[in-house]
Amino acid sequence: MADGAVLRLERVSLAFGGLQVLDGVSLATRPGELLALIGPNGAGKTSVLNCISGIYRPASGGIAFGGADITRERPHRIARLGIARTFQHGELFPHMTVVENLLVARHAHIGTGIVGEGLFLPRVRAAETAHRRAVEEVLEFVELERHRHEHVDALPFGMQKIVGFARALAMEPKVLLLDEPSAGLNREEREDLARHILRIKHELGIAMIWVEHDMQMVADLADRIHVLDYGVSLAEGAPDEVLRDPRVVAAYLGSRAAV
Amino acid sequence: MTVPRASGYFRTRYAEDFALLDTRTRKAWAALFAAALLVYPFLAGPLALDLANQVLLGAVGAVALMLLTGYAGQISLGHAGLLAAGAFTTGILFKEFGAPFWVTLPASALVGAALGLIFGLPSLRLRGLYLAVSTLALHFIVIHLGAEYETKRGFSTGILVDPPSIGGWQLYDARAWYFVLLAAAAATVLFSLNLLRSKTGRAWRAIHGREAVAGALGISVHRAKLSAFVVSSMLTAVAGCLFAYFRGFVSVEAFSLFLTIQYVAMVIIGGMGSILGAVLGTVFVILFPYFIEWLMEAAGLAEELAAVVFAVNYSAFGLVMILFLVFEPQGLVGVWRRIQAWFLMWPFKQKPLAGTK
Numbered sequence: 001m002a003d004g005a006v007l008r009l010e011r012v013s014l015a016f017g018g019l020q021v022l023d024g025v026s027l028a029t030r031p032g033e034l035l036a037l038i039g040p041n042g043a044g045k046t047s048v049l050n051c052i053s054g055i056y057r058p059a060s061g062g063i064a065f066g067g068a069d070i071t072r073e074r075p076h077r078i079a080r081l082g083i084a085r086t087f088q089h090g091e092l093f094p095h096m097t098v099v100e101n102l103l104v105a106r107h108a109h110i111g112t113g114i115v116g117e118g119l120f121l122p123r124v125r126a127a128e129t130a131h132r133r134a135v136e137e138v139l140e141f142v143e144l145e146r147h148r149h150e151h152v153d154a155l156p157f158g159m160q161k162i163v164g165f166a167r168a169l170a171m172e173p174k175v176l177l178l179d180e181p182s183a184g185l186n187r188e189e190r191e192d193l194a195r196h197i198l199r200i201k202h203e204l205g206i207a208m209i210w211v212e213h214d215m216q217m218v219a220d221l222a223d224r225i226h227v228l229d230y231g232v233s234l235a236e237g238a239p240d241e242v243l244r245d246p247r248v249v250a251a252y253l254g255s256r257a258a259v
Numbered sequence: 260m261t262v263p264r265a266s267g268y269f270r271t272r273y274a275e276d277f278a279l280l281d282t283r284t285r286k287a288w289a290a291l292f293a294a295a296l297l298v299y300p301f302l303a304g305p306l307a308l309d310l311a312n313q314v315l316l317g318a319v320g321a322v323a324l325m326l327l328t329g330y331a332g333q334i335s336l337g338h339a340g341l342l343a344a345g346a347f348t349t350g351i352l353f354k355e356f357g358a359p360f361w362v363t364l365p366a367s368a369l370v371g372a373a374l375g376l377i378f379g380l381p382s383l384r385l386r387g388l389y390l391a392v393s394t395l396a397l398h399f400i401v402i403h404l405g406a407e408y409e410t411k412r413g414f415s416t417g418i419l420v421d422p423p424s425i426g427g428w429q430l431y432d433a434r435a436w437y438f439v440l441l442a443a444a445a446a447t448v449l450f451s452l453n454l455l456r457s458k459t460g461r462a463w464r465a466i467h468g469r470e471a472v473a474g475a476l477g478i479s480v481h482r483a484k485l486s487a488f489v490v491s492s493m494l495t496a497v498a499g500c501l502f503a504y505f506r507g508f509v510s511v512e513a514f515s516l517f518l519t520i521q522y523v524a525m526v527i528i529g530g531m532g533s534i535l536g537a538v539l540g541t542v543f544v545i546l547f548p549y550f551i552e553w554l555m556e557a558a559g560l561a562e563e564l565a566a567v568v569f570a571v572n573y574s575a576f577g578l579v580m581i582l583f584l585v586f587e588p589q590g591l592v593g594v595w596r597r598i599q600a601w602f603l604m605w606p607f608k609q610k611p612l613a614g615t616k
Contacts, residue, residue, distance in 0.1 A: 053475050054474075055471055055474075055475070074474070074479075075471070075474035075475055076473075076474045076475075076476075076477050076478055076479045076480065079474070079475055079476055079477035080477045084475075084476075085475055087472065087475075091469065091472045093464065093465055093469060093472075095464070095532060096461075096464065099276070100461065100464075103461055104461050104462070104464075104465045104473070104476055104478070105476045105477070107458060107461070107462060107465075107476060107477050107478050108476075108477035108478075110457075110458045112457060112458055114454070114459050114486060114490070117453055117454050117457035117458060117459050117460075118450040118453050118454050119450075119453065120453040120456075120457070124453075124457055125274065127457075127458075128273075128274075128277050128456070128457060129273045129274055132273040132276055132277075133273060136273075167476070171476065171477060
């Protein structure tokens, strides 16, 4: 996987006090690739995403994005470079409508200044119109047009997760980090999500690192799987190989099951 | 900006999404309201005119605080200090250099912006109560400097400021002031609404309680916080400048911590996260003491309570604030929205859906 990687983690370690959360994790992903990151609870999956998006700073190791070192960059700089993410619990802006939530994600793309905005000059008007159009395209992509003006806290949880997903997409990222996007979704919503993920992969060519607990979804969709256990990389490879790997089975089901 | 509520109204252009007034009905109401505001000073008596002037002046400061606290979620107790900074900048420039209005106004704005930047810095590290305490420092520093100036220069009772002349037009009477303050309040409201429907306002709302998420979406949290402090402080200092001219007198006594509490009350009673709320809250807080006085007179207790009228006022004010916090956290604007929803739903008696605004 060395060639053409857009995002690469090299021996990333992270510790909180005496707790080793990540221990020398290395992984990489290419454009248009869907890399699933799995592991039992507390394996450090979300911590990997938090390191990439700059919320945590690794104790050692490096993270490179498109050739640039982003290990110690601030979160908003990393986001502006083209790494978007979703959050496990949606983390939407509750007092905003769906459209407003997505417009926030356009922040880095909007070049208007505060004085011009205060006077609402014609170019601010033009920018607002253009970015609403961009947001509308994303809404169409995830089929949320009907709910565009609803306040997100009035939406059912499954739909809120899709809004969070759309918000990340509205950033027009090169890499998309998905933190358990299917958690809390019903079967139908999961199928929609799977469809969206495949369309992003095939139509937009965005690299995705996908933290997921639904093994069926992972087995069906992922190009590759990276398994973490207690902060250590356990296995990496094609889904059917990895999911049969005795060490992976042991990590999930306990060691006797592997024997 | 606004959410379509009624049926039979469809938007066909993106610009309609961020229009301040979208339907013809709303435009008509707004025009009617504007006309009423313009006619008001010719119909109102001296007291009603003075009250209107106080409300208009207060609204500038309240909207400024609403941007900072109600939208960006940054608590500040330095509001009276910032008003004082604007008022003293104006007073000192006038007294020492005979500076005209068109110099003192931008100078006050500049001082306000600088103070906002400096006292916004702690917000990068502190949150909530700790931030509130750090902004108190601003209050005491400005008040201390103002008092020092007063005593050093021998203006121990305060600085007298002559009425300004705007375009060769001396501002003496209340009616002229009304139009100046109306213009200032309208400009502040419009400027704020414009910011809120574009990038900066969305960033402010995004950092409100969701800093990590805002960062992950490409918003510089530091920049958003500091810009909120700078814009809010600048507008507040402008209000302070107008205050100096309007009262014709600048003294530290006018800028007690109670003034800060009053502005915080305007924002809370009006309804957090709403410009309309800031204005409604200002009307309420300014008229409230007059209302209490009127009540006391109507009850025939004016004589008996004359000695404790301030105590009665303060305690009634405190009580009302607690009642709002407990029973109507969305403030007056929440009441207003429920009235609207009631008419919208009539004759059906459903409760409005949760989360609808």
